[in-house]
Structure formats: C-alpha cells, structure tokens
Amino acid sequence: MLFTSADINTWIGSFFWPFTRIAAMLAIAPIFGARMVPVRIRLITALLLTWLVVPLLPPAPALDPLSAAGALVTAQQFVIGLAIGFSLQIIFATLVIAGQTVAMGMGLGFAQMVDPQNGINVPVIGQYYVVIATLLFLALNGHLALIHMLVDSFQSLPVAVESLSREEFLSIAHWGVRMFADAIMVALPAVTSILLVNVAFGVVSRSAPQLNIFGVGFPVTLTLGFVVLVFAISSLLPQMQHLMDGALSAVSLFGSGVR
Template identity: 30%
Template sequence: MLNIFELLFDKNEIFLLVLVRTSGIFVVSPFFSSQNVPNTLKAGFSFILSILLTLSLDIEVEILRTTFAILIIKELMVGLIIGFISYAFFSTFYVTGQIVDMKIGFGMVNVIDPQHRVQVPVMGNFYYILAFLLLLTINGHHAIINGLIDSYKFIPIGKFTFNLDTGFFLIDILSKSFITGFKLSAPVVVTIFLTDLLLGILARTIPQMNVFVVGLPLKILIGLIVIGLSIPIFYSLTTGVFNNTIEEIYNFLNSFVKG
C-alpha cells in the first residue's frame, strides 16, 4: 500500500490529469452520470479507476512542460466527448418515445425522469429504462470504461486538439441518434398511419360515426399492442445501438491517429 502511495506522489501531476479525463466521462455518460448513483460513489470509483490507470500508464515527462491548465482542459474535453457520444446514442430512446407518444396520443403527457430531473415523454421514459437495464445486462458500462482505457493509446495526455473535424463529427453523432430513433419508432408510426387511413375511409363512408371519439382510444390501443409485440425484438435493436456507440467512440479515437 505504501508503495502505491509513493508512486502516486511521484506521478501526482499525471494522476490529476487522468482523474480529470475520467471525471469527464462520469459527468456525461448515461450510466455513470445518473442521479440515482450517489456522488460519493461516483467520486470514489473515479478516484480508484484513476489510480489504476496512473500506475499502469507509461507517459513521457516532457509532455508535462505544457501549461498545466491547458492540459486539464484538454483532458476534460476528451472525457466529455467520449461521454457525450454514449449519451447521444442513449438519447435515441427518448427520441423514439417522443415520436411514439405523438402518434398514439400521449404527446401532451410527460413524466419526471428522476435520473436527470427533467420532464420526458411517457414512452420515452419506458424505452430509456428498458434500454438502461439491457445496458447493465450486456455489460455495456464495461465497454465505456474500456473505451476510456484505450483512449490513452490513441490520444496520449496533452495530444488532444479540438478542430472543425471534431465539431462536424459531434454534429454527425447527433444526426445519427435522431435517425436511429426514427427507425426504432417506424413500426408504430406505420401502424398508426394505416389506422388513420382506415379511420379516414370510415369517416367518408359512415358520416354518422364520430371519428375523433373513436379514433383516439383506438390509436392508443393499437399503439400499445404494437409496442408490446415489438418488445421481443427490442433487445437486438438496443444491442445494435450500443454497438454503434462503441464504434463511434473508437472512430473518434482513431481520427487522431489518422491525423
């Protein structure tokens, strides 16, 4: 134990920089930034993980000749971007739920998300919690930690530079999350569209029928049935979203190797 603390004192600057990059992920990443996780646990786990990384990394001392404040900002940016990529793809399920709510008639109903303390759509919260549980089942949070560890192979301390390519990359991540969310909601959207088409035909053929009275509960019922039937394939779809998350994290890291 004493040897560990002696090594940390010898590498105190490196330890602080590693702690900053690790903390950046814990601020944004969907699992680690959850409000349900106590801040003491977040800080303790980030501290322990930083100790392990510091003792296992081989970093050149010459890098530390750069202004320490600039190094802190660079390391924080790396951690925040990795966490942002995972959070952006995880927000796909909120997008899916928002589209589904608008189609089946829950668009005016929101609930409080205890993790982020904001109002979210009903089905969005349902999809998010379900995906959250699946993330833990397939050890997706371990993959995020592995991405943090591998980030030092691609982006050594002090080597990060934010440029236009990085900005365009983050914008592309947002667009992909919205596209994926729309694809996940496609079964419900198509079914409700056909239901609206059927109700329109009935309104023309049977003018006495009040379509607005019949249509709203009918769309809710059909929407919930489609959602229930699509639950079995939700696991494979969610796994695909997680795989895209890890792929884009490593695409971000590889962009610095290519540069």
C-alpha cells in the same frame, strides 16, 4: 532522497490529468451520470478508476499543472472525457426521441413522467424506452464496455500537449446526426401501425360522417399503440446493439487523427 520540482509535477500530473478525463466521462455517461447517483459516489468511482488505470498509462508530460500548457492539457482531458460520455448518452437520447414520436401518434404526448437519468420530464412512452434501454445496457455489459473504451482512449489519445484536430470533433458530431435516423427506425413499427389506423378511420369518417371519429378513434389508437409496443420490444435488442456499436465506432474514430 532528493526530488526536483519536475519530478513532483510529473507525479501530480500522472494522476490529476487521467482523473480529469475519467471524472468528466462519469459526469455525463449513462447510469454513472444519472441525477439519482450522488456526486460523492461518482467522485469515489473516478478516484478508484484512476488509481487502477494510472499504472497502465504511458508517462505523463513533465509539465506544471498550474502553467498555461498544463491548463491546456487539463482542458483537453476534460473535453475528451465529455466526448466519450456524450457518445453513449446519445443512445438514450435516441430512444427518448423514439418514445416521443410514438407517444404523439398514440395521443399520449400530454402524459409525462420525470426521467431519473436526466431529471427532466419526458413522455411516458419515452420513459418506457429509457427503462428498457437501461436494462439492456447493463445486460449487454455496456458499463464494462464504457470503462474499457475509456482505458483504450489513453492509448489513442494519450495525455499530451498536442491539440485535438477538427476531425475528432466531427466524428462525434456525425454520430449525433445519426440520432434522429436511428430514432425513426426504433419507432417505425408503432408509427406505421398507428398511421394505417388513422388512414382507416379517415376513410370511415368519409363514408359515415355521423360517426364520432374522435370518441372511437382515440381508444382504438391508444390500445393498438400498446399492443404494437409489446410485440416490438423483441426488436429493441438488436437495435440497442446497433446503437452501442455505433457509439463505440464513433469513440474509436475520436483520436485517430493524433495517433
């Protein structure tokens, strides 16, 4: 049997370019890209997913992976993978911002813990939201939706030489802008309750100046914050579903310009 260099380059590219996109997605995606997940596990998972996905993909372009055009295709697959993982990572960043907002209102802004997802220090309330979001993400089969979304991306954005348009990047940027608005919606019940308590203590301090407002207000605000968090946890599920739907919509738009 005779094989030409074009055939060999096509075989290499048909596995290497999908692997680049999948590996880039796993490096930044929630749970898969956590600091506590070893690099070897992510590498093995990327190789396994590539091996399963390659038979379902359209033919790869007949390009030399080491050529200038091949390097451009590799860079595009890397960016696409990062964009898919980043769209889901914004969900957890939204909840971290919501936890920081609530913690500052409760007076727990100084209490921080290490976030195992990103390896950084976040307020305790933010870590609480991250843990709940991780459990809800797994319960809602978010990890399976992420893999399904990745496989569908090879249909909307096949491996090709065409460059990505500005609209594809804007779709992810617009989804990132919603992060702050959604964080306020998640933290709104606790923040509103704490604000009403602070207003009430302000009225009390004006009517009774001899009262030590700091000695009384901090325990009450802290206790009320925890009580509100317990009652507000029931509303976190629909908010999590809303965030996941927004992430899936953002990724579906990423690629609409080159279909």
